[in-house]
Amino acid sequence: MFVILLRLLLIIFILFLIYSGFKYLFNPKRKLELAHEQKQFHFLDDKENVRKNFLLTYKGVLFEGEKYLGTTTHSFEVVSIFIWAKNTSSLQGLTLEDFSYVENQIKKRYPHAKIDWKSPIKELLVKKREK
Structure with a gap:
């Protein structure tokens, strides 16, 4: 009886580990952190939750x-977006083209937004646009 209970607990533990592994692998926050470390572009957004x-x-x-x-002419949409860097010291080396690229990626997702x-x-x- 004790052996059967021990085997059942072991099976439950293994299933829990597999579930936790999948949950970790498919976590969107992890993908964002990985892209951040590799200096790639990644956009994490819950478009349904404004x-x-x-x-x-x-x-x-x-x-x-x-x-x-x-409001837009036809519906309720995201009309304004404020963006900031989480760490301003990491902005070193970015150019106007980089900020334009980021704006274009946001405009693809929110075309009516300022x-x-x-x-x-x-x-x-x-300063750059005045020149």
Whole structure:
């Protein structure tokens, strides 16, 4: 009787390990962290939940974007997005083209949104566009 109970507990434990492994492998946050470490582009967003901010990483910089819902001519859409870098010291080396690429990727997902950058990126973009 004790041996059967021990085997049953062992099977349950193995199934739990397999479940935990799959849950870890397919976690979207893990994919974002991996792309951040490898300095690749990755966009993590819950498009159905407007209240939840999106995260994106590009060239080793982690950005966070805050979405605001508004009206367009046909429906309610995300009409405004504020973006900032989580760590401003990691912005070193990014160019105007890099920020344009990030804006284009966001525009693909939210075509009606006006994108505003927070400081210090905002000042850089204003200076570059004035020239």
